[in-house]
Every structure is written in C-alpha cells, then in structure tokens.
Amino acid sequence: MELAVTPHATASTANSIPGPLSLVAEVTHRCPLHCVYCSNPLQMQSSEGELRTEEWVRVFQQASTLGALHLHLTGGEPLARHDIADLVRAGREANLYVNMITSGLGLTADRLRELEDAGLEHIQLSLQDSDEQKANEFAGARAHAHKLKLAELIRARDMAFTVNVVVHRENLDHLEDILALAESLEPQRIEVAHVQYYGWALTNRDRLMPTPSQVERSVRLIAEAQSRLSGRIQLQAVLPDYYARYPKTCVGGWGRQMMLIDPSGQALPCHAAGIIPGLEFDSIRMHSVQWLWEQSPAFNRFRGHDWMVQPCSDCDRKEIDFGGCRCQAFQLTGDAANTDPACSLSDQHEKLVAITQAPPVNTAQWVYRILSSS
DSSP states (O other): OOOOOOOOOOOSSGGGOOOOSEEEEEOOOOOSOOOTTOOSOSSOOOGGGOOOHHHHHHHHHHHHHHTOOEEEEESSOGGGSTTHHHHHHHHHHTTOEEEEEEOOTTOOHHHHHHHHHHTOOEEEEEEOOSSHHHHHHHHTSSOHHHHHHHHHHHHTSSSEEEEEEEEOTTTGGGHHHHHHHHHHTOOSEEEEEEOOOSHHHHHTHHHHOOOHHHHHHHHHHHHHHHHHHTTTOEEEEEOOGGGOSSOOOGGGSTTTSEEEEOTTSBEESSTTGGGSTTOOOOBTTTSOHHHHHHHOHHHHTTSSSTTOOTTGGGOTTTTTTTTSOHHHHHHHHSOTTSOOTTSTTSTTHHHHHHHHHSOOOTTSOOOOOOOOOO
16 A cells, blocks of 8 residues: 655654554455465454454544545455444544555445445555456465456445555566556556565565566556556556666655554554564554554654764654664664665675565565455
8 A cells, every 4th residue: 555645844752743644454364365475464363352442432533633645544454344434424523534455355236335334445456467367366365356346336336446456576577467457447546566575575575576677677667557557547657676776765654654553553654563572562552552652662763863873863854764664674674774775875785785686586476365254
C-alpha cells in the first residue's frame, strides 16, 4: 500500500509533533489468500485477541480528533470481520475518509451494497497476474476469476476503485498484459508496486527478486502506460528499493504521518516495525491514540535527527528520506539506526548490489503464509 506523502516538520518534542495523517487499521490477520510476497509479520495475531467493534470505534474517534484524515481498513482480509460494515460506518461517523484494501474473497453484490451504504468511499482490489494459473499460484488460492467478476460489481457502485498489482521476477515478463487487464477493469487508479522485502516476501526473496533487465523494461513500460492513460486512469508505480539510488521515504518518515494498529491493538509506526529488537509497542487497550502518537517510546525512537549516524546525520537529504527504512536497515545490516543500504551513500550499499546481481534461483520452492481462519 502506498500512502499519500505530505511533508511534516521535524519534531524535537512531543508537543511539536503534528497528528498522523493516516490510520492503518489491521482489523484482522485472517486471510483466505497465502500470497508469497505477503508483508505481514511471520508471527501473526490470532483471531481470539482481535480488537472488538467498540474498541475500533474508540480508536477511529480518537484518531480523527488528533487530526487523522484517512482510514485504511486492511489485514489480512478485512472482509473476514463480520462487523466490517459497522467499522466502515464508524470511520465515516468519525469524519475519516474510509478506504478498504481487499482480496475480494468474501465480497458479494449484497455485501458491497452494505459497505457502500455504510459509507465506504474507496476500495482497493489486488491483482496477482494476467494469467489465471500464475495468479492463483502467487495468491495460494483460486481467486483470480472471482476478482475479475467482482471488478464489474465495484464499477457499478458509487465509490473510488483502485487496482493494486504487486510485481516481481515471476510476473514482470507479463507486465504489458497485466497493465492491459488492469485497464480493462476500468478503475480510476492503478498501482504497480514492486515487492517490498518484508515478512514472507523476504523469505521468498530468491524467487521474487527481479533481474536488472526486468526492472529497466518495467520502468519503460510503466512510463509509456502513464502517458497513454493520462487523463483517464491514474497510474502510480513503486520501484524496487534494491535498485534505488536513494531510499524511499518510508511511510513518510518514522512516526511522522502514519499510525498502524494491529489486530490485537498494538500501535506501530509501520507495518514491519515489530521485527526491530528492543522496541516495545504499547496497546490502544492501555493508552489513548494521542498518548501513543506523542509519548510512546517506539514512535519517538527514530523521530528527529539525534538517532542518525553518518552519512545521514550530515546529509542534505535527511529531511527528504529521513535515512530510509528502519526495518530494511535492520534486516540488511543488523542495526535499525544504520543508513538504509538502499541509499548509494551507505557503506553497506554493495550488499544490495550483490543481491540484485545474483543469478536467479527458480528452483526454490515458495514458502506460503499459513494461518488458521478461526
């Protein structure tokens, strides 16, 4: 998921921290898909510990009061919650713009109408490939045909529609066909995102990592499609970090724009933050959204500049990319305070170069996410 980025001022004290622009509500980790590139944690939350409806209502109200504008309902699969329409309604009543990211499995015409009536304003539907067999393989479920039928239902409703496509070495050669299929679904927006290597995607990196020629070709094809679709469909692209010159501004900067609440109520600055050792994530069951945002040690850990090491601490780009992704820095260097190796200025950038230049490993077996649907 790519969130809108608006610069915030650097915070040196809790009182100077602007409120979050977006609240990402992981309402469940249950999911009918088993995507090989799933970025959810390897150790996911069980359904028994999920926040209750009334707890989420309180979260939405407090986030709105703090200044949040957008609510992103995600998971797992948010449709696995029987109260999802109630959560949509609660988000709208809190004056939040409500977006739902979904696989589409579990969504029917009647349920879509119920969500629209509750106030759902935007739906993002994932697409794994143009080829049905490959799409189902990557998703770990027979979902492709259902998604295509569902797109017709979504177009008939009064809500914004985005098609999300995650690309990697195993489907990038189909990019032209994937773009054509996504266009045929008639969304207002298409997002093509190269795999980001967290969670299960990191586990499957040997098969997912694109080749240099694939990345070069994809950049050209996306640029051509953006020109062709201009004025009709907005096409956005997220390029692979491992091929970048500079790192991405991860979620707009650590603790600067986005708060994520996981199914059990833990508040995190980003999807993958739980992998960083030494950080403890406080719960919405014990604290208010305002306290979590302003006072939580985890949210303050990488705010400002005091934590930065060279070359970030003296870099002109430290207010642009904030040193890059803390989780990626930890995964690749062992220290979350290091410069993200996606940056060409990092003394460990060659680690990424070596990974991208390694021969493809197509004999590796997929490791699928497995989670009980209880």
